[in-house]
Amino acid sequence: MLMRTLPHTLKVGLIVAGSVFCLSVQADVRDTQAFYPQDIGFNPDIPTPEAFLGHPLGERMARNDLMVAYLKLLAEKSDRIQYEVIAHSHEKRPIVTLTISSPENLARLEQIRSAHLALQKAGSKQAISQDMPVVSWVNYGVHGGEVSSTDSAMPVAYHLAAASGAQIERILKDSVILLTASFNPDGNSRESAWNWTFGSEVPVTDGVNALHGEPWPSGRTNHYWFDLNRQWMLQQHPEPVGWVAKFHQWRPNMVADFHEMHSHKSYYFHPGAPDRVFPLIGQDAMALLSDVVQGPRDFMDSEARLYFNEESYDNFYIGKGATYPHLYGSLGILFEQSSTSGLLDTPRGLLSFRDNIRTQYRVGISLLDSAAAKRESLLSFQRKFADATKALAQDDKTKAYVFSVPGDEARAFHFLELLHRNQIEVKRLARDVKVDGQFFSASNAFVVETDQPTYRMIKGMFERITSFENNTFYDVSGWTIPLAFGVQYAALSSRSYKAGDSVLPAFPSQNAPAKADVAYAFDWSHYYAPRALYRLLKAGYRPRVTTEPFTTNSDKGKVTLGRGSIVMSVGWQGGAKPDELHSLMSQIAKEDAVPVYAVGTSYTASVGMDLGSNLMLELDQPKVLLVIGEGISQYDAGEVWHLLDKRMQMPVVLLHKDKLSWVNLKDYSHLIMVGGSYADLADKTVQKIDGWVKDGGTVVGIRDGAKWAGQKLLDLNPIKFSKGRLASAPRIDYANKENAEAQDIIGGAIMAGDLDITHPLGFGYQSRDIASQRNTLLAFEPPKNPFATVVKIADKPLLSGFASPENQQQLAGKAMLVAERKGKGSVILFTDNPNFRAYFYGTEKLFMNSLFFSKAFNKPRA
Numbered sequence: 064m065l066m067r068t069l070p071h072t073l074k075v076g077l078i079v080a081g082s083v084f085c086l087s088v089q090a091d092v093r094d095t096q097a098f099y100p101q102d103i104g105f106n107p108d109i110p111t112p113e114a115f116l117g118h119p120l121g122e123r124m125a126r127n128d129l130m131v132a133y134l135k136l137l138a139e140k141s142d143r144i145q146y147e148v149i150a151h152s153h154e155k156r157p158i159v160t161l162t163i164s165s166p167e168n169l170a171r172l173e174q175i176r177s178a179h180l181a182l183q184k185a186g187s188k189q190a191i192s193q194d195m196p197v198v199s200w201v202n203y204g205v206h207g208g209e210v211s212s213t214d215s216a217m218p219v220a221y222h223l224a225a226a227s228g229a230q231i232e233r234i235l236k237d238s239v240i241l242l243t244a245s246f247n248p249d250g251n252s253r254e255s256a257w258n259w260t261f262g263s264e265v266p267v268t269d270g271v272n273a274l275h276g277e278p279w280p281s282g283r284t285n286h287y288w289f290d291l292n293r294q295w296m297l298q299q300h301p302e303p304v305g306w307v308a309k310f311h312q313w314r315p316n317m318v319a320d321f322h323e324m325h326s327h328k329s330y331y332f333h334p335g336a337p338d339r340v341f342p343l344i345g346q347d348a349m350a351l352l353s354d355v356v357q358g359p360r361d362f363m364d365s366e367a368r369l370y371f372n373e374e375s376y377d378n379f380y381i382g383k384g385a386t387y388p389h390l391y392g393s394l395g396i397l398f399e400q401s402s403t404s405g406l407l408d409t410p411r412g413l414l415s416f417r418d419n420i421r422t423q424y425r426v427g428i429s430l431l432d433s434a435a436a437k438r439e440s441l442l443s444f445q446r447k448f449a450d451a452t453k454a455l456a457q458d459d460k461t462k463a464y465v466f467s468v469p470g471d472e473a474r475a476f477h478f479l480e481l482l483h484r485n486q487i488e489v490k491r492l493a494r495d496v497k498v499d500g501q502f503f504s505a506s507n508a509f510v511v512e513t514d515q516p517t518y519r520m521i522k523g524m525f526e527r528i529t530s531f532e533n534n535t536f537y538d539v540s541g542w543t544i545p546l547a548f549g550v551q552y553a554a555l556s557s558r559s560y561k562a563g564d565s566v567l568p569a570f571p572s573q574n575a576p577a578k579a580d581v582a583y584a585f586d587w588s589h590y591y592a593p594r595a596l597y598r599l600l601k602a603g604y605r606p607r608v609t610t611e612p613f614t615t616n617s618d619k620g621k622v623t624l625g626r627g628s629i630v631m632s633v634g635w636q637g638g639a640k641p642d643e644l645h646s647l648m649s650q651i652a653k654e655d656a657v658p659v660y661a662v663g664t665s666y667t668a669s670v671g672m673d674l675g676s677n678l679m680l681e682l683d684q685p686k687v688l689l690v691i692g693e694g695i696s697q698y699d700a701g702e703v704w705h706l707l708d709k710r711m712q713m714p715v716v717l718l719h720k721d722k723l724s725w726v727n728l729k730d731y732s733h734l735i736m737v738g739g740s741y742a743d744l745a746d747k748t749v750q751k752i753d754g755w756v757k758d759g760g761t762v763v764g765i766r767d768g769a770k771w772a773g774q775k776l777l778d779l780n781p782i783k784f785s786k787g788r789l790a791s792a793p794r795i796d797y798a799n800k801e802n803a804e805a806q807d808i809i810g811g812a813i814m815a816g817d818l819d820i821t822h823p824l825g826f827g828y829q830s831r832d833i834a835s836q837r838n839t840l841l842a843f844e845p846p847k848n849p850f851a852t853v854v855k856i857a858d859k860p861l862l863s864g865f866a867s868p869e870n871q872q873q874l875a876g877k878a879m880l881v882a883e884r885k886g887k888g889s890v891i892l893f894t895d896n897p898n899f900r901a902y903f904y905g906t907e908k909l910f911m912n913s914l915f916f917s918k919a920f921n922k923p924r925a
Contacts, residue, residue, distance in 0.1 A: 098120070098218070098424075099222070102228075103226050103227060104227045104228065105221075105226055106224075106225040106226075106227065109137065109140045109141060109221070109224050109225040110136070110140075111221060112217040115132075115136065119417065120214060120217070120417060121415060123258060123259065124210050124213075124255040124258045125213070125214050125255070126255050126259070127156065127245060127248045127255060130216070130217060130245070131156075131157055131159055133217055134146065134159050134216075137161070137221065137224045141224035142166045142169075143163055143164065143224055144161050144162070144220075144223070145172075146159065147159070147161075147162065149243070149308070150302055150305020151301060151305075152247070152248050152285065152286065152301065152302055153249060153285060153286035153302075153709075154286050156249060156252065157248070158302060158305055159243065160243045160309060161220055161240075161241070161242040162239065162240070162241055163220075163223045163224070163238075163239075163242060164235055164238060164239045168196055168235070168239060176239075176312070176313060178195060179195070179198055179313065180313075182195075182442060183314055183446070183448070183449050183516070184449055185449045185452065185453035185516065186450065189446075191439060191442045191443060191446070195438075196237055196239045197239075197434050197435060197438040197441050197442060198239045198240075198313050198315040199239070199431055199434045200240070200243070200313070200317065200319065201219065201240065201242050201319045201430070201431070202242075202243040202244070202306070202319070202321070202384065203216040204246050204247055204248075204250075204321075205246035205247050205291050205292045205384060206247065206250070206283045206292060206322060206323070207249070207251035207254050207282040207283060207285075208250060208251075208254045208283040209321075209322050210251075210254060210255075210282075211400050211419035211423050212321040212323060212400070213244060213245045214416075214420045215321065215423035216244035216245070218421075218424040219424050219427045220242055223235070223242070230432060233432075234432055236435075238431060238434065238435045238438075240431060241313065246291060246302060247284075249286045250282040250283060250284050250291075251282060253278060253282045254278070257274075257278045257282070279691075279693050280701070281697065284697055284698070284701065285300060285302060287701045287704055287709065288697040288701025288704070289698065289705070289900070289901070290698065292320075292322075293380075293382055293383055293538065293900060294900070295307060295383060295384055296381055296382035296387055296485060296520075296542075297900055297901070297902045298484050298485075299900070299901035300901075307484060310391075310393075314391055314445070315388070316393060316394065316441040316442065316445060317393065317396065317434045317441060318384070318385075318394065318396065319398060320384040320385045320395065320397050320398065321400070321427070322400070324401060325401070325402065326403055328401050329369040329370055329371060330399065330422065330426075331370065331375065331376060331399040332359055332370065332372060332396060332397065332399070333372065333385060333395070333397050334349045334372055334373055335375075335376040335397070336373060336375065336377045336535075338532045339377030339379050339537070340377065340379065341381055341523065343390065343522060343523060344390075347444070348394060348444070348448075349378075351437075351440060351441070352396060355394060355430070355434055355437050355441070356396060356430065356433070358430055358434075359429050359430050362429040368422070376399070377536070377537045378395070380536070380538035380540075381520070381523045381542075382538075382542065383538060384397075390519045390523055391486075391517070392445045393445075394441070394444075398423070400422060400423055401419075449516065452516065452519060453514075456513050456518040460556050461513055461554045461556055462513055462514070462555055462556060462557060463510050463511060463512045463513060463554075463555040463560060463562070464510070464511045464513075465498065465508055465509070465552065465553055465560065466478075466511070466545055466550045466553075467504070467507050467509065467551050467552075468549075468550055468551070469507055469551070470586065470589070471589050472589070473570075473589055473590040473591050473657075474548060474549070474590040474905075475507075475550075476656070477548070477590070477904060478545075478548045478904075481544065482524075485520055485524070487521055488511070488512070488515050488517075488565055489509050489510070489511055489565065490562040490563055491505070491510070491563035492505045492561070492563065494561040496559070496560050498554075498555060501553050503553070505563075509566060510560060511525070527541070527543050527813075527862055527863040528541065528863060528864070529865070534802060534865050534867075535802060535805045536805075536810045536811070536865065539810065539812075539836075540810055540811055540865040541812045541813045541862070541863030541864020541865070542811075542863070543862065546813050546834040547834070547836070547902050547903045548902070548903075548904045549833070549834070549906070551830075570656060572654070573652035573653065575648070575653065576618055576648055576659040577618035577661040578641065578642075578645045578661065579618075579633055579641075579645070579648075579662055579663070580633065580661075580663045580664075581662050581665055581674065582631060582632045582633055582662045582674055583630075583631040583659055583661055583662065584617070584628055584630045584659070584660045585624075585629055585657045585660065586624045586628050586657075586827075587627030587629065587827035588625060589658075589827075590907075590908070591655035591656055591710075591711075592629070592655070592657055593711050593911040593914075594655050594710070594711045594712055594713075596629055596915060597685075597711060597712065598650070598651060599631060600682065600683070600685075603637065603639070604631060604639065605635065605637075606629050606631045607632070607680060607681055607682065608627060608629055608680050608826070609624070609626065609627070609628045609672065609676075609679045610627075610678045610679070610680060611626060611671075611672055611678050612624065612628075613668075613669040613672035614667060614668040615662055615668065615669075615674075616662070616663070617661055618660060618661040619660055621668075624660075625827070626820070626823075626826050626827075627823070627826025627827050627916070630674055631644070631648070632674070662674070682915060683732060684732075685732050685914045685915060686716075686732045686733070687707065687713065687715045687716065688716050688726070688734050688735065689704060689715050689718065690718055690720050690723065690736050690737070690768075692718075692719035692720045693720065693721075694740040694741075695738070696737055696738035696739050698738075699737035699739070699766065699898075700737050700739075702737075702896070702898035702899065703715070703735055703765075703910075705901055706901070706907060706911075711911070716731065720739075720743075723748050723751075724747065724748045728751065728752070728755040729755065729758070733762075733763060733914055733917065734752065734760060734762050734763070735762075736763070736764050736765070736772060737766065737767075738896075740767065741767070741768070752775075752776070756776060756885050756888035756889070756890060757885060758886065758887055758888065759888045759918075760888045761888055761889040761890070761913070761917040763893070763910070763914070763917075764890070764891070764893065765910075766841060766894065767841075769841065769892035769893055772890055772892060773890075773892050776885065776890050777892075780843075781841050781842060781894075782877055784840045807840075807867070807870070809838055809839065809840060809864075809865070810838060810864075810865070811838045811864060812836075812863065813834050813835070813836060813861075814834065814836075814837045814879075815832065815833075815834060815861075815862050816832075816834070816879050817831050817832070817833075817855045817857060818831050818832070818853065818854050818880075818909075819831070819853050819854075822882070822920060823912060823916035824853045824882050824909060824913060825853060826912055827912070828908070833854060833905065834906075835854070835879060835897065835905075836895055836899040837866075837894075839894070840870065840873075842874055842877035842878060842894050843877060843878040843894065844877060844878065845878045846878065846883065849923070850920070850923055851878075851881050851883050852878040852881060853880040853881065853882050853909075854879040854909070855877070855879070856876060856877050857875065858875045859875070860875055878894070879894050880893055880895075880909060882913075882917075884921065884922045889920075891917060893910070
């Protein structure tokens with residue numbers, strides 16, 4: 064038996080502003096407690112994390128590559144563990160999952176998995192046998208900067224691999240455990256690199272030391288600065304695509320998600336606030352969850368450690384790690400450890416990085432023990448959940464949702480892809496249907512029937528919820544996926560429709576066009592049309608954009624192309640060879656899913672719109688500068704970077720805000736300013752930007768960036784909101800403070816707008832109705848220029864989520880998207896976020912239009 068104790072004076076790792084450093088301190092009573100349990104033995108042939116890393120846990124952050132290597136070594140040393148890479152991050156780091164159980168269970172693993180999934184089918188005859196294990200999943204490090212989460216994965220894995228005794232034998236016999244670390248290896252590596260780069264042999268506790276300032280972007284986010292914990296349902300990055308696929312491969316009974324929170328708090332775990340639970344998560348789930356976490360409660364009580372449940376955190380947004388599992392019959396359980404960020408001596412006492420790792424480790428083992436003890440209850444719950452879901456679907460008046468994305472097969476593909484990843488079956492519409500004044504053609508429409516095992520997720524994705532028991536939200540209040548994708552859809556309340564075969568998502572590559580004699584053309588409505596246009600501009604061609612629709616004969620027959628369509632002349636291309644152009648247009652059709660038409664004459668059937676028309680404007684290649692750095696929202700900036708770099712294959716220069724004063728703006732066409740603070744920009748820098756715009760540059764402002772640009776460049780001030788009920792109420796009980804203050808916040812709702820589809824920034828859209836994501840009260844009065852309001856907020860703006868009636872009334876009729884010319888340049892202002900979390904496909908085109916068509920509109924003559 065290996066026995067371990069800690070001395071009264073020791074080196075411990077402390078976190079200040081998110082980073083770990085070494086400091087010799089007089090330990091409090093907690094640090095005198097053994098890290099590993101003293102009443103059990105450990106296999107001496109299996110190395111401890113400390114032995115492998117070469118330093119005690121908590122002295123420094125564990126490097127991600129070493130953690131991965133250690134987990135692999137455990138699998139090699141222990142017959143209880145199987146090692147698997149379930150995905151790779153954007154930076155090609157592996158996301159590792161260990162499958163852990165008794166050797167006997169691992170020998171029949173596929174049999175166990177098949178029986179476990181069979182149990183979750185409505186009306187299942189699968190027996191809950193004595194040898195059917197519970198499936199428990201513990202995951203770590205989705206926020207890479209929450210370091211006690213990631214580092215605690217190692218002692219948990221070590222304990223499961225090396226511990227001996229009755230408790231571990233019971234856990235392994237009655238459980239199949241999935242352990243994933245780290246969910247976010249890129250962010251974790253960024254955080255650990257900062258720690259190791261600025262770590263000193265001699266401890267430096269001065270708060271201004273570089274070590275104690277968290278890097279920008281923080282380790283919380285992935286490569287493109289996204290919060291991956293919001294991506295379980297959305298799955299727009301390779302990391303969540305991999306781990307959600309693993310989730311559905313097993314459908315665990317319990318999913319535990321380990322995090323850190325502010326240092327002034329104690330320790331939190333679910334159940335959360337009881338009046339902030341998504342409606343389709345039952346009370347029985349919360350009751351069973353509370354039973355399962357009794358193990359962690361008992362451990363915390365045994366050491367007189369404070370904790371709290373049923374407050375602050377919730378189970379409402381279904382796209383995060385502790386809520387998503389509930390829609391599939393799993394219990395999602397959030398754990399939040401008090402971070403030592405910023406302080407050594409906190410209101411809760413002395414906190415150390417090492418003790419935080421220990422707490423997460425001990426809580427994890429106690430949870431796995433509790434889940435094993437509740438094996439029969441957890442398995443029975445999943446069986447009952449399947450039957451209850453079936454009953455809910457049959458009682459629901461909505462029998463299906465019908466949807467279509469006319470004119471954009473790529474966007475339809477991405478919507479189908481998202482549904483498929485969430486295990487939702489989609490069928491083709493077999494017969495035309497008209498509902499609520501909307502017509503859906505069997506040629507391009509699809510049906511999602513609600514009577515399927517994923518009923519709860521279907522409702523969660525398609526329904527519009529606008530009234531709530533509690534108006535306080537930890538995350539967004541509205542996320543209706545068809546609205547975000549700009550999908551035309553409707554609920555079907557009867558079986559008057561006819562569904563065809565099931566559909567699997569397949570990228571809609573188009574056939575190559577014939578070799579054109581005069582020109583090629585393609586419509587701007589397609590999602591990847593901007594990527595196609597950039598290919599042409601990058602290759603040195605001179606495409607033009609049409610400002611009016613036109614009809615022409617093509618190799619595919621007569622075709623009508625809308626405003627914003629791109630015409631690529633074969634002639635006048637600076638000596639480019641026709642074969643090379645045809646090859647590029649064929650590549651566009653195949654890789655960008657854009658139908659390309661070959662045209663044999665400049666003459667069209669449209670009056671005043673021949674291919675040589677003056678209504679077809681020249682286009683320039685965008686050269687984009689994105690402001691990043693301290694004070695800028697890493698989320699907003701990352702969304703722009705991801706859209707341009709990953710999806711549209713367009714380079715974007717990332718410029719720290721403090722370098723705006725000296726960069727030569729003349730080398731760039733667009734300056735993008737997202738949410739954040741710009742108050743520290745010097746007057747000379749403001750004048751420099753203003754002069755650059757007058758000379759032909761374009762500023763695109765989003766949220767706070769729009770507010771700054773509107774005020775500094777256009778003399779356009781945002782509207783001033785009255786503070787609703789707080790302003791008018793003479794007195795409110797303090798107990799109602801949180802709910803009352805929520806009335807003055809829009810914490811992520813979807814709003815309706817009226818889009819001018821004739822404006823160049825509206826090119827590619829077929830409907831004036833548009834939905835956008837709003838999480839601020841920022842809006843502009845419509846400018847004096849009657850053509851400048853591209854998107855006006857609807858008179859009844861709320862589509863999904865929460866906004867108080869007062870705020871809805873104040874937003875109604877105001878400007879969401881403003882576009883003004885200034886000198887030779889333009890200023891474009893988005894008060895909503897068109898690129899939100901990479902799933903608002905429906906508004907991303909507005910942003911792309913601001914890059915390609917920022918000079919395709921003119922000032923009014925008067």
